[in-house]
Amino acid sequence: MSENLEKKTEQRRWAMHALTQVLSNQRMLDEALGDVPPAQRAWVHEVVAGALRCKGRLDWIIDQLSLKKRPSGGLRKALLIAAYQLLNQPSVPQAWIVSETVDWVRGKEGEAAAKFVNALLRRISDHVESWRTIEWPDSSTESAQAQWASLPEWIWRRIVRDHGREWAKSFAVASLERPSFWIRSRQPIEGALQGPLEDSWNLDSWRPVQDTAEYSAGGLFVQDISSQLLIDEFTEEAKRIFGGLDGLGVLDLCAAPGGKSSGLAWNGWKVLATDRQADTPNSRARFELLLQTSERINRGRIGPGRIEVLDRKNIESLPLQDAVWVDAPCTGSGLLRRHPEIRWIKDEKTLVSLQREQAELLREAATKVRPGGLLMFTVCSVLRSDELESAVHHARLEEFEKVREWSLSPHLEPRGDGFSGVLLRRRSAQSA
Ligand SMILES: C[S@@+](CC[C@H](N)C(=O)[O-])C[C@H]1O[C@@H](n2cnc3c(N)ncnc32)[C@H](O)[C@@H]1O
Helix, strand or coil, X not given: CCHHHHHHHHHHHHHHHHHHHHHHHCCCHHHHHCCCCHHHHHHHHHHHHHHHHHHHHHHHHHHHHHCCCCCCHHHHHHHHHHHHHHHHCCCCCHHHHHHHHHHHHXXXXXXXXXXXXXXXXXXXXXXXXXXHCCCCCCCCCHHHHHHHHCCCHHHHHHHHHHHCHHHHHHHHHHCXXXXXXXXXXXCCCCCCEECCCCCEEEECCCCCHHHXXXXXXXXXXXXXXXXXXXXXXXXXXXXXXXXXXXXXXXXXXXXXXXXHHHHHHHCCCEEEECCCCCCCHHHHHHHHHHHHHHHHHHHXXXXXXXXXXXXXXXXXXXXXXXXXXXECCCCCCCCCCCCCCHHHHCCCCHHHHHXXXXXXXXXXXXXXXXXXXXXXXXXXXXXXXXXXXXXXXXXXXXXXXXXXXXXXXXXXXXXXXXXXXEEEEECCCCCC
């Protein structure tokens, strides 16, 4: 086998491994990519993340062309990857994609399966343009619409209920795109375009900025534009309400790995950050990342703001705060471009436990806000009535009034992650 062919077979093997880990073992893609050798990771990430984003539509194409013999298991996964490549990697010769996949399938599943895959992929490659644009289904069934949207039916149904069908269609189409990357830096970033906010920079594809000296020195950090916007607007509201930010502190109750805390410190807040400290490897790793992030950001001396990380158990005895932010655990339905696997591994049942967790966190956070202080609640989700509104309702925050709300989505300016958020203010002692 030539060296080049060997490398390609190896890449496809790792792509199949990562896709199987996500779809069959419900692992997050980033975690599954950790198994992949670094030299293969970028290629594997591109094809697996792409296949996951477009899976609903690719499944539909595969089923249209399979007639009675609907493929499953490894065969379907190999077809998903190849179909994604045929429709989205115009610079790769189509014949290579077909022959590599056919060889791979022959090795795993035998000659009959290889022939089937060859015929099916050739039918896609013969009409690439027409498969690339899939018309909105005439059929009005929710399952057909969800497949067009490349979403599981339960997410599709809930988004339509919350926002209406046209909004949901635009959201779904925008969520099929590759995500772009946003950085916050006082200095220009080579090759990046200046974004709509002060110090925001946009890269259209990922670059390992973590390997740069500026990053290690805390002079910049990676943060999606929606989070940057929420932090800036929260800060503006606080300045308006309190007449400035001097000496003001905010408790970031769900802070790991430290994205929002970094942005808040960047904007001049004195941040107290904490997160769950459960006895699990995932929880420990997240808390460790929070510690590393805060060290790096404090090293950067980016302004008067800084981050102090607190043990979760010390929150109970903490005095009342000017502001508390709860960036709660949620379905992540606003992150479908960046974490495309979320569509297929989260299930409707998780909503119930999430809603309870969100309301509990919000209720706890409310006890830490001083009279006249602010309570910010955000979820990276577009399921407003299931997450944001349900949490606020169940937390029964009688002492608070609404200041402002946000509903961000990848199809709306500034086209970042989807977020739902609400800013509440505790009535002051006089007005209570
Ligand atoms: C959406 S993430 C936070 C992201 C973070 N704010 C950022 O911008 O980088 C939600 C976080 O809530 C944390 N969490 C879940 N239950 C918690 C609890 N009871 N107390 C504190 N944090 C909790 C999770 O560990 C997770 O890190």
